[in-house]
Amino acid sequence: MVDFHGEITSEKMAIGHFFDGSSTGVVGTHTHVPTADTRILEKGTAYQTDIGMCGDYNSVIGMNKENSVKKFLKSKDTIKHFPAEGEATLSGIIIEADHETGLAKKITRLIEGGNLIK
Numbered sequence: 463m464v465d466f467h468g469e470i471t472s473e474k475m476a477i478g479h480f481f482d483g484s485s486t487g488v489v490g491t492h493t494h495v496p497t498a499d500t501r502i503l504e505k506g507t508a509y510q511t512d513i514g515m516c517g518d519y520n521s522v523i524g525m526n527k528e529n530s531v532k533k534f535l536k537s538k539d540t541i542k543h544f545p546a547e548g549e550a551t552l553s554g555i556i557i558e559a560d561h562e563t564g565l566a567k568k569i570t571r572l573i574e575g576g577n578l579i580k
């Protein structure tokens with residue numbers, strides 16, 4: 463498995479194609495937002511540009527939304543970012559792999575709990 467931790471979607475896609483056929487899966491992390499491009503690449507590597515975060519999505523990438531908005535508006539009464547504490551969503555993927563080749567047979571996006579639409 464390759465976990466590409468980065469901001470840029472094009473970089474993550476390029477790395478997905480680079481490892482296609484030699485890795486069971488390539489997934490992105492860091493943006494905290496799950497992407498809808500879940501698929502198996504041409505040579506058998508499961509792929510998703512970002513698998514999202516596990517946390518409260520009624521937030522700004524997991525942080526308290528009121529404080530985060532104030533920070534973006536340059537308000538003087540903000541404090542250091544702190545986590546939102548509402549219902550959490552478990553976000554990720556499940557990959558079924560071929561035991562002989564190590565390549566992916568199936569990839570399923572996992573979204574459980576919270577307020578994201580499946």
Ligand SMILES: [Fe+2]
Pocket residue numbers: 467491492493
């Ligand atoms: Fe990160």
